Amino acid sequence: MDFETVMQELEVLGKERTKKMYLSNGAHEPLFGVATGAMKPLAKKIKINQRLAEELYATGNYDAMYFAGIIADPNGMSEADYNRWLDEAYFYMLSDYVVAVTLSESDIAQDVADQWIGSGDELRMSAGWSCYCWLLGNRKDHEFSESKISNMLDILKNSIHTSPERTKSAMNNFVYTVGVSYLPLHEKAVETAKEVGIVEVKRDKKNSSFLNAYENIQKQMDRGKLGFKRKYVRC
Template structure:
Protein backbone atom coordinates (compact mmCIF):
# COMPACT_ATOMS: atom_id res chain seq x y z
CA UNK A 1 0.00 0.00 0.00
CA UNK A 2 1.37 3.41 -0.97
CA UNK A 3 2.00 5.70 1.97
CA UNK A 4 0.61 9.23 1.72
CA UNK A 5 3.67 11.46 1.55
CA UNK A 6 1.84 14.57 2.76
CA UNK A 7 0.55 12.76 5.84
CA UNK A 8 4.07 11.64 6.72
CA UNK A 9 5.28 15.23 6.37
CA UNK A 10 2.51 16.32 8.75
CA UNK A 11 3.59 13.64 11.23
CA UNK A 12 7.16 14.88 10.96
CA UNK A 13 6.21 18.52 11.44
CA UNK A 14 4.35 17.70 14.67
CA UNK A 15 7.66 16.54 16.16
CA UNK A 16 9.41 19.85 15.45
CA UNK A 17 10.72 22.52 17.79
CA UNK A 18 11.97 26.04 17.11
CA UNK A 19 15.02 25.44 19.30
CA UNK A 20 16.10 22.43 17.24
CA UNK A 21 15.41 24.34 14.04
CA UNK A 22 17.72 27.16 15.14
CA UNK A 23 20.46 24.64 15.97
CA UNK A 24 20.19 23.03 12.53
CA UNK A 25 20.25 26.40 10.76
CA UNK A 26 23.34 27.29 12.77
CA UNK A 27 25.00 24.13 11.46
CA UNK A 28 24.21 25.05 7.87
CA UNK A 29 20.71 23.75 7.19
CA UNK A 30 18.42 25.88 5.01
CA UNK A 31 14.69 26.20 4.57
CA UNK A 32 12.60 24.18 4.20
CA UNK A 33 13.03 22.37 7.51
CA UNK A 34 10.95 21.73 10.62
CA UNK A 35 13.56 21.19 13.32
CA UNK A 36 13.02 17.60 14.44
CA UNK A 37 15.45 15.99 16.88
CA UNK A 38 16.81 12.75 15.45
CA UNK A 39 15.71 10.77 18.49
CA UNK A 40 12.15 11.98 18.01
CA UNK A 41 12.06 10.25 14.61
CA UNK A 42 12.26 6.75 16.10
CA UNK A 43 8.48 6.13 16.02
CA UNK A 44 8.42 7.11 12.33
CA UNK A 45 11.39 4.85 11.65
CA UNK A 46 9.58 1.93 13.27
CA UNK A 47 6.45 2.71 11.27
CA UNK A 48 8.02 3.23 7.83
CA UNK A 49 11.39 1.47 7.92
CA UNK A 50 12.32 -0.14 4.60
CA UNK A 51 9.84 1.84 2.49
CA UNK A 52 12.22 2.98 -0.23
CA UNK A 53 9.55 4.65 -2.33
CA UNK A 54 8.69 6.87 0.62
CA UNK A 55 12.38 7.44 1.38
CA UNK A 56 12.94 8.70 -2.17
CA UNK A 57 9.97 11.08 -1.89
CA UNK A 58 11.16 12.40 1.45
CA UNK A 59 14.69 12.99 0.22
CA UNK A 60 13.51 14.67 -2.99
CA UNK A 61 11.41 17.12 -0.96
CA UNK A 62 14.53 19.11 -0.05
CA UNK A 63 13.23 19.45 3.51
CA UNK A 64 16.21 18.76 5.77
CA UNK A 65 14.25 16.77 8.36
CA UNK A 66 12.54 14.74 5.64
CA UNK A 67 15.92 14.06 4.03
CA UNK A 68 17.25 12.82 7.36
CA UNK A 69 14.22 10.57 7.84
CA UNK A 70 14.80 9.23 4.32
CA UNK A 71 18.24 8.01 5.34
CA UNK A 72 16.86 6.47 8.51
CA UNK A 73 14.12 4.44 6.82
CA UNK A 74 15.92 3.67 3.52
CA UNK A 75 16.00 0.08 2.29
CA UNK A 76 19.68 -0.11 1.32
CA UNK A 77 19.23 -3.52 -0.31
CA UNK A 78 17.18 -1.88 -3.06
CA UNK A 79 19.39 1.19 -3.58
CA UNK A 80 21.90 1.42 -6.42
CA UNK A 81 25.07 3.45 -6.90
CA UNK A 82 23.04 5.75 -9.13
CA UNK A 83 20.58 6.34 -6.27
CA UNK A 84 23.42 7.53 -4.06
CA UNK A 85 24.89 9.73 -6.78
CA UNK A 86 21.50 11.41 -7.11
CA UNK A 87 21.25 11.86 -3.36
CA UNK A 88 24.68 13.49 -3.32
CA UNK A 89 23.60 15.96 -5.98
CA UNK A 90 21.13 17.39 -3.44
CA UNK A 91 23.50 17.29 -0.45
CA UNK A 92 24.11 20.99 0.11
CA UNK A 93 25.95 20.82 3.46
CA UNK A 94 27.96 18.37 5.52
CA UNK A 95 25.14 17.11 7.76
CA UNK A 96 23.47 15.70 4.64
CA UNK A 97 26.59 14.43 2.88
CA UNK A 98 28.25 12.91 5.96
CA UNK A 99 25.38 11.96 8.25
CA UNK A 100 22.62 11.00 5.81
CA UNK A 101 24.18 9.92 2.53
CA UNK A 102 27.47 8.50 3.84
CA UNK A 103 25.84 6.68 6.75
CA UNK A 104 23.26 5.05 4.50
CA UNK A 105 25.88 4.19 1.89
CA UNK A 106 27.98 2.45 4.56
CA UNK A 107 25.34 -0.28 4.83
CA UNK A 108 25.62 -1.28 1.16
CA UNK A 109 27.86 -3.90 -0.44
CA UNK A 110 29.38 -1.28 -2.78
CA UNK A 111 30.16 1.39 -0.19
CA UNK A 112 33.94 1.42 -0.67
CA UNK A 113 33.70 1.64 -4.46
CA UNK A 114 31.38 4.65 -4.32
CA UNK A 115 33.36 6.33 -1.54
CA UNK A 116 36.59 5.90 -3.54
CA UNK A 117 34.98 7.48 -6.58
CA UNK A 118 33.66 10.43 -4.61
CA UNK A 119 37.01 11.08 -2.95
CA UNK A 120 38.68 11.26 -6.35
CA UNK A 121 36.31 14.01 -7.55
CA UNK A 122 38.11 16.50 -5.27
CA UNK A 123 34.72 18.20 -4.73
CA UNK A 124 34.37 19.32 -1.12
CA UNK A 125 31.19 17.52 -0.03
CA UNK A 126 31.83 14.48 -2.22
CA UNK A 127 35.25 14.06 -0.62
CA UNK A 128 33.73 14.65 2.80
CA UNK A 129 31.08 12.00 2.20
CA UNK A 130 33.64 9.54 0.86
CA UNK A 131 35.99 9.80 3.82
CA UNK A 132 33.06 9.87 6.25
CA UNK A 133 31.72 6.66 4.73
CA UNK A 134 35.06 5.01 5.48
CA UNK A 135 34.80 6.23 9.07
CA UNK A 136 31.42 4.55 9.45
CA UNK A 137 32.69 1.38 7.77
CA UNK A 138 35.86 1.14 9.85
CA UNK A 139 33.91 1.58 13.06
CA UNK A 140 31.44 -1.16 12.18
CA UNK A 141 32.87 -3.82 9.87
CA UNK A 142 35.49 -6.43 10.67
CA UNK A 143 39.06 -5.62 9.67
CA UNK A 144 39.25 -8.41 7.12
CA UNK A 145 36.87 -6.66 4.70
CA UNK A 146 39.45 -3.91 4.11
CA UNK A 147 42.60 -3.88 1.99
CA UNK A 148 45.46 -2.92 4.30
CA UNK A 149 47.66 -1.69 1.44
CA UNK A 150 44.87 0.50 0.13
CA UNK A 151 44.14 2.03 3.55
CA UNK A 152 47.86 2.62 4.08
CA UNK A 153 48.06 4.54 0.79
CA UNK A 154 45.00 6.54 1.79
CA UNK A 155 46.74 7.54 5.02
CA UNK A 156 49.75 8.69 2.97
CA UNK A 157 47.53 10.72 0.67
CA UNK A 158 45.73 12.33 3.60
CA UNK A 159 49.04 13.24 5.23
CA UNK A 160 50.23 14.87 2.01
CA UNK A 161 47.04 16.72 1.13
CA UNK A 162 44.90 17.40 4.21
CA UNK A 163 46.04 20.95 4.87
CA UNK A 164 45.37 22.01 1.27
CA UNK A 165 42.10 20.08 0.87
CA UNK A 166 38.66 21.76 0.78
CA UNK A 167 37.29 22.85 4.15
CA UNK A 168 34.83 20.06 5.07
CA UNK A 169 37.05 17.49 3.38
CA UNK A 170 39.78 18.38 5.90
CA UNK A 171 37.41 17.56 8.74
CA UNK A 172 36.45 14.18 7.25
CA UNK A 173 40.06 13.32 6.42
CA UNK A 174 41.04 14.06 10.02
CA UNK A 175 38.22 11.79 11.19
CA UNK A 176 39.36 9.08 8.77
CA UNK A 177 42.87 9.03 10.27
CA UNK A 178 41.33 8.79 13.74
CA UNK A 179 38.99 5.99 12.63
CA UNK A 180 41.88 3.94 11.22
CA UNK A 181 43.89 4.54 14.37
CA UNK A 182 41.06 3.52 16.67
CA UNK A 183 39.25 0.77 14.77
CA UNK A 184 41.73 -0.86 12.35
CA UNK A 185 44.33 -2.77 14.34
CA UNK A 186 46.76 -3.51 11.48
CA UNK A 187 47.35 0.19 10.84
CA UNK A 188 46.86 1.57 14.33
CA UNK A 189 50.51 2.54 14.77
CA UNK A 190 50.86 4.07 11.31
CA UNK A 191 47.64 6.06 11.73
CA UNK A 192 48.89 7.39 15.06
CA UNK A 193 52.18 8.47 13.46
CA UNK A 194 50.32 10.14 10.59
CA UNK A 195 48.03 11.88 13.06
CA UNK A 196 51.04 13.25 14.93
CA UNK A 197 52.55 14.56 11.70
CA UNK A 198 49.28 16.18 10.62
CA UNK A 199 48.73 17.93 13.93
CA UNK A 200 45.88 20.41 14.26
CA UNK A 201 43.66 21.23 11.28
CA UNK A 202 41.73 24.41 10.50
CA UNK A 203 38.03 24.06 9.65
CA UNK A 204 35.67 27.02 9.23
CA UNK A 205 31.93 27.68 9.18
CA UNK A 206 30.86 31.11 7.91
CA UNK A 207 34.44 32.35 8.29
CA UNK A 208 34.44 31.28 11.95
CA UNK A 209 37.09 28.76 12.96
CA UNK A 210 35.63 25.63 14.53
CA UNK A 211 37.16 23.76 17.41
CA UNK A 212 38.26 20.41 15.96
CA UNK A 213 39.87 17.66 18.00
CA UNK A 214 42.99 16.39 16.23
CA UNK A 215 43.19 12.78 15.05
CA UNK A 216 46.14 12.35 17.40
CA UNK A 217 43.99 13.40 20.35
CA UNK A 218 41.14 11.07 19.36
CA UNK A 219 43.47 8.08 19.02
CA UNK A 220 45.20 8.93 22.29
CA UNK A 221 41.84 9.04 24.09
CA UNK A 222 40.99 5.58 22.71
CA UNK A 223 44.36 4.25 23.87
CA UNK A 224 43.81 5.65 27.37
CA UNK A 225 40.35 4.07 27.55
CA UNK A 226 41.61 0.74 26.14
CA UNK A 227 39.24 1.04 23.17
CA UNK A 228 41.63 0.33 20.30
CA UNK A 229 39.84 -2.07 17.96
CA UNK A 230 36.42 -0.61 18.85
CA UNK A 231 33.52 -1.60 16.60
CA UNK A 232 29.91 -0.41 16.89
CA UNK A 233 27.03 -2.85 16.36
CA UNK A 234 25.13 -0.69 13.88
CA UNK A 235 25.84 2.15 11.50
CA UNK A 236 22.37 3.65 11.30
CA UNK A 237 20.68 4.06 14.67
Protein backbone atom coordinates in the same frame (compact mmCIF):
# COMPACT_ATOMS: atom_id res chain seq x y z
CA MET B 1 2.17 5.05 6.36
CA ASP B 2 1.97 7.46 3.41
CA PHE B 3 4.04 10.51 2.51
CA GLU B 4 1.58 13.14 3.81
CA THR B 5 1.22 11.38 7.17
CA VAL B 6 4.99 11.14 7.65
CA MET B 7 5.45 14.84 6.83
CA GLN B 8 2.74 15.73 9.35
CA GLU B 9 4.35 13.51 12.01
CA LEU B 10 7.75 15.10 11.40
CA GLU B 11 6.29 18.59 11.64
CA VAL B 12 4.75 17.77 15.04
CA LEU B 13 8.13 16.50 16.27
CA GLY B 14 9.90 19.73 15.27
CA LYS B 15 11.35 22.02 17.95
CA GLU B 16 12.35 25.64 17.42
CA ARG B 17 15.58 25.23 19.39
CA THR B 18 16.67 22.26 17.27
CA LYS B 19 15.71 24.12 14.11
CA LYS B 20 17.94 27.08 15.10
CA MET B 21 20.84 24.69 15.76
CA TYR B 22 20.45 23.06 12.32
CA LEU B 23 20.20 26.48 10.63
CA SER B 24 23.41 27.60 12.37
CA ASN B 25 25.18 24.51 10.97
CA GLY B 26 24.21 25.21 7.37
CA ALA B 27 20.67 23.87 6.95
CA HIS B 28 18.13 26.11 5.26
CA GLU B 29 14.36 26.23 4.92
CA PRO B 30 12.27 24.16 4.63
CA LEU B 31 12.88 22.23 7.85
CA PHE B 32 11.04 21.46 11.10
CA GLY B 33 13.90 20.94 13.56
CA VAL B 34 13.41 17.29 14.53
CA ALA B 35 16.00 15.73 16.86
CA THR B 36 17.33 12.50 15.32
CA GLY B 37 16.42 10.47 18.42
CA ALA B 38 12.81 11.64 18.14
CA MET B 39 12.60 9.96 14.71
CA LYS B 40 13.23 6.45 16.07
CA PRO B 41 9.62 5.50 16.99
CA LEU B 42 8.43 6.62 13.55
CA ALA B 43 11.24 4.68 11.85
CA LYS B 44 10.29 1.53 13.79
CA LYS B 45 6.73 1.75 12.46
CA ILE B 46 7.83 2.15 8.84
CA LYS B 47 11.03 0.04 8.81
CA ILE B 48 12.49 0.02 5.25
CA ASN B 49 10.55 1.73 2.46
CA GLN B 50 12.62 2.91 -0.50
CA ARG B 51 9.70 4.42 -2.42
CA LEU B 52 8.71 6.56 0.57
CA ALA B 53 12.37 7.44 1.20
CA GLU B 54 12.64 8.79 -2.36
CA GLU B 55 9.49 10.90 -1.92
CA LEU B 56 10.78 12.36 1.34
CA TYR B 57 14.29 13.03 0.05
CA ALA B 58 12.91 14.90 -2.97
CA THR B 59 11.15 17.47 -0.73
CA GLY B 60 14.35 19.38 0.03
CA ASN B 61 13.14 19.52 3.66
CA TYR B 62 16.17 18.75 5.85
CA ASP B 63 14.26 16.63 8.38
CA ALA B 64 12.45 14.67 5.65
CA MET B 65 15.77 14.10 3.86
CA TYR B 66 17.40 12.87 7.07
CA PHE B 67 14.47 10.54 7.78
CA ALA B 68 14.68 9.27 4.19
CA GLY B 69 18.18 8.01 4.97
CA ILE B 70 16.91 6.06 7.97
CA ILE B 71 14.19 4.18 6.04
CA ALA B 72 16.06 3.80 2.72
CA ASP B 73 17.10 0.39 1.42
CA PRO B 74 20.90 0.73 0.99
CA ASN B 75 21.15 -2.21 -1.42
CA GLY B 76 18.05 -1.05 -3.26
CA MET B 77 19.96 2.03 -4.43
CA SER B 78 22.34 2.07 -7.39
CA GLU B 79 25.50 4.13 -7.84
CA ALA B 80 23.41 6.58 -9.90
CA ASP B 81 20.89 6.85 -7.05
CA TYR B 82 23.63 7.65 -4.53
CA ASN B 83 25.10 10.25 -6.86
CA ARG B 84 21.67 11.81 -7.32
CA TRP B 85 21.15 11.97 -3.57
CA LEU B 86 24.57 13.54 -3.12
CA ASP B 87 23.82 16.13 -5.82
CA GLU B 88 20.87 17.23 -3.67
CA ALA B 89 22.84 17.17 -0.38
CA TYR B 90 23.50 20.89 -0.04
CA PHE B 91 25.58 20.80 3.18
CA TYR B 92 27.72 18.42 5.20
CA MET B 93 25.01 17.13 7.57
CA LEU B 94 23.29 15.63 4.51
CA SER B 95 26.39 14.51 2.61
CA ASP B 96 28.17 12.96 5.62
CA TYR B 97 25.34 11.91 7.94
CA VAL B 98 22.63 10.89 5.48
CA VAL B 99 24.09 9.91 2.08
CA ALA B 100 27.43 8.55 3.35
CA VAL B 101 25.73 6.67 6.19
CA THR B 102 23.18 5.05 3.87
CA LEU B 103 25.92 4.16 1.38
CA SER B 104 28.00 2.54 4.14
CA GLU B 105 25.34 -0.15 4.59
CA SER B 106 25.41 -1.09 0.89
CA ASP B 107 27.52 -3.64 -0.97
CA ILE B 108 28.90 -0.95 -3.32
CA ALA B 109 30.06 1.35 -0.51
CA GLN B 110 33.82 1.26 -1.06
CA ASP B 111 33.62 1.57 -4.86
CA VAL B 112 31.35 4.61 -4.72
CA ALA B 113 33.24 6.23 -1.83
CA ASP B 114 36.52 5.83 -3.75
CA GLN B 115 35.05 7.76 -6.69
CA TRP B 116 33.83 10.52 -4.40
CA ILE B 117 37.21 10.86 -2.69
CA GLY B 118 38.87 11.32 -6.07
CA SER B 119 36.26 13.78 -7.36
CA GLY B 120 37.86 17.06 -6.26
CA ASP B 121 34.45 18.31 -5.07
CA GLU B 122 34.32 19.38 -1.39
CA LEU B 123 31.13 17.63 -0.27
CA ARG B 124 31.69 14.57 -2.45
CA MET B 125 35.17 14.13 -1.00
CA SER B 126 33.82 14.72 2.49
CA ALA B 127 31.09 12.11 1.95
CA GLY B 128 33.65 9.61 0.60
CA TRP B 129 36.01 9.91 3.56
CA SER B 130 33.03 9.91 5.95
CA CYS B 131 31.67 6.74 4.38
CA TYR B 132 34.95 4.99 5.20
CA CYS B 133 34.64 6.22 8.80
CA TRP B 134 31.20 4.62 9.08
CA LEU B 135 32.48 1.45 7.40
CA LEU B 136 35.63 1.07 9.52
CA GLY B 137 33.67 1.76 12.69
CA ASN B 138 31.16 -0.98 11.93
CA ARG B 139 32.53 -3.74 9.67
CA LYS B 140 35.10 -6.38 10.57
CA ASP B 141 38.74 -5.56 9.85
CA HIS B 142 39.14 -8.41 7.34
CA GLU B 143 36.60 -6.74 5.02
CA PHE B 144 39.17 -4.09 4.10
CA SER B 145 42.40 -4.17 2.12
CA GLU B 146 45.15 -3.19 4.54
CA SER B 147 47.34 -1.85 1.72
CA LYS B 148 44.46 0.29 0.44
CA ILE B 149 43.74 1.86 3.84
CA SER B 150 47.48 2.37 4.34
CA ASN B 151 47.70 4.17 0.99
CA MET B 152 44.74 6.37 1.99
CA LEU B 153 46.63 7.39 5.13
CA ASP B 154 49.64 8.34 2.97
CA ILE B 155 47.48 10.42 0.60
CA LEU B 156 45.77 12.09 3.54
CA LYS B 157 49.04 13.00 5.27
CA ASN B 158 50.21 14.88 2.18
CA SER B 159 46.95 16.62 1.29
CA ILE B 160 44.79 17.23 4.38
CA HIS B 161 46.02 20.77 5.12
CA THR B 162 45.37 21.94 1.55
CA SER B 163 41.98 20.24 1.13
CA PRO B 164 38.60 22.05 1.23
CA GLU B 165 37.31 22.79 4.74
CA ARG B 166 34.61 20.13 5.10
CA THR B 167 36.87 17.56 3.47
CA LYS B 168 39.58 18.34 6.05
CA SER B 169 37.15 17.53 8.85
CA ALA B 170 36.17 14.18 7.31
CA MET B 171 39.81 13.29 6.60
CA ASN B 172 40.76 14.08 10.19
CA ASN B 173 37.95 11.81 11.34
CA PHE B 174 39.27 9.08 9.03
CA VAL B 175 42.71 9.10 10.72
CA TYR B 176 41.00 8.97 14.10
CA THR B 177 38.71 6.10 13.04
CA VAL B 178 41.56 4.02 11.60
CA GLY B 179 43.49 4.64 14.82
CA VAL B 180 40.65 3.46 17.03
CA SER B 181 38.63 0.97 14.97
CA TYR B 182 41.00 -0.65 12.46
CA LEU B 183 43.58 -2.58 14.46
CA PRO B 184 45.92 -3.64 11.60
CA LEU B 185 46.91 -0.01 11.03
CA HIS B 186 46.47 1.41 14.52
CA GLU B 187 50.16 2.29 14.89
CA LYS B 188 50.43 3.83 11.43
CA ALA B 189 47.30 5.92 12.08
CA VAL B 190 48.80 7.18 15.36
CA GLU B 191 52.02 8.15 13.56
CA THR B 192 50.05 9.81 10.75
CA ALA B 193 47.94 11.76 13.25
CA LYS B 194 51.11 12.89 15.01
CA GLU B 195 52.67 14.07 11.74
CA VAL B 196 49.49 15.81 10.58
CA GLY B 197 49.19 17.67 13.87
CA ILE B 198 46.40 20.16 14.49
CA VAL B 199 44.00 20.69 11.58
CA GLU B 200 42.30 24.06 11.30
CA VAL B 201 38.82 23.99 9.76
CA LYS B 202 37.48 27.44 8.85
CA ARG B 203 33.71 27.91 9.10
CA ASP B 204 31.37 30.56 7.73
CA LYS B 205 30.37 33.16 10.32
CA LYS B 206 31.93 31.05 13.09
CA ASN B 207 35.33 30.68 14.68
CA SER B 208 37.64 28.06 13.19
CA SER B 209 37.65 24.54 14.65
CA PHE B 210 41.00 23.04 15.61
CA LEU B 211 41.02 19.26 15.30
CA ASN B 212 43.59 16.95 16.87
CA ALA B 213 43.16 13.31 15.84
CA TYR B 214 46.27 12.23 17.78
CA GLU B 215 44.89 13.48 21.11
CA ASN B 216 41.48 11.96 20.44
CA ILE B 217 42.97 8.55 19.59
CA GLN B 218 44.95 8.67 22.85
CA LYS B 219 41.76 9.46 24.81
CA GLN B 220 40.01 6.42 23.35
CA MET B 221 43.03 4.24 24.12
CA ASP B 222 42.97 5.47 27.73
CA ARG B 223 39.31 4.45 27.91
CA GLY B 224 40.11 0.96 26.63
CA LYS B 225 38.15 1.55 23.41
CA LEU B 226 40.77 0.29 20.97
CA GLY B 227 39.07 -1.94 18.38
CA PHE B 228 35.66 -0.34 19.01
CA LYS B 229 32.96 -1.23 16.45
CA ARG B 230 29.41 0.10 16.28
CA LYS B 231 26.66 -2.51 16.13
CA TYR B 232 24.55 -0.32 13.82
CA VAL B 233 25.41 2.64 11.61
CA ARG B 234 21.96 4.11 11.05
CA CYS B 235 19.86 5.08 14.06
